[in-house]
């Protein structure tokens with residue numbers, strides 16, 4: 243429906259003319275059978291392979307469904323969201339907490355693994371449920387910072403002068419309303435030793451209408467140097483609509499970066515990754531990380547061997563300017579930074 247190239251930036255539907263993002267979220271597709279019907283795949287061989295995805299149900303906004311190719315069971319966007327029977331296969335080494343999150347919890351809703359940076363689990367909610375998600379088993383009920391706990395987390399941060407950057411993560415921080423997010427940002431902005439604010443969010447990619455004027459104003463109003471790290475895995479996710487939605491953030495001086503996960507059957511081909519980097523840059527976004535899949539239970543079918551990852555990166559290195567090359571990393575529990583592959 244939307245061309246993936248953004249040659250006609252002015253041609254798409256502008257986010258302001260879309261219905262409210264909360265309404266769109268509420269209308270997300272949650273029934274796998276409906277998803278297949280929408281894509282004209284209900285009579286197809288994929289239908290018997292559907293899994294219920296009970297603990298981690300299907301969730302995908304209709305905007306994102308419209309970017310999938312009807313009739314294509316191997317569509318790279320569909321593959322990221324469709325619960326399939328492979329998920330129930332138990333694979334040795336694939337566990338519920340692959341990145342050592344539980345060992346890094348410092349008080350309710352705060353994770354610290356790396357020097358100078360603290361990560362806040364702001365909410366368990368996401369606009370989309372990605373089947374490969376490393377936090378798909380995370381106990382959000384126990385460990386996310388609800389309204390009440392934010393005061394505790396802010397007080398804790400205020401006593402930690404060594405922390406210069408706060409990362410809002412989740413779940414997805416842009417699941418929060420502008421008002422709640424604004425209050426949290428105000429609280430962080432009042433802590434004198436904090437310099438940088440970072441948001442890790444996939445929401446704009448699946449729901450560009452989330453980038454409201456109010457959100458841009460709140461981010462721009464903070465004295466913290468602010469960046470938004472998007473999560474885009476495939477060039478088909480980069481539409482003129484998304485590009486147009488991102489423009490006001492750039493104009494407000496917010497640095498836009500992207501992290502992707504290297505996923506079998508989605509983006510494990512050099513031309514795909516090359517197009518992703520180039521299309522991101524056309525939208526004002528720099529590639530940051532390309533993550534090797536975290537070995538989370540239920541996601542083994544997305545594995546790309548590390549050796550193949552290294553080959554892909556070497557191919558990209560020969561084809562792209564250095565600044566469009568993402569850093570290929572994996573996360574090792576207990577390490578002091580993301581580890582280069």
Ligand SMILES: *Cc1c(COP(=O)(O)O)cnc(C)c1O
Pocket residue numbers: 346353354355356359360361409579580
């Ligand atoms: C990935 C991660 C960060 C961010 O790492 P950068 O290398 O700064 O992007 C920070 N904290 C935690 C707990 C993380 O998992």
Ligand code: SF4
Pocket residue numbers: 367368369370371372374375376377378412413414444445473
């Ligand atoms: S948006 Fe991010 S946190 Fe949410 S399910 Fe997808 S990968 Fe996981």
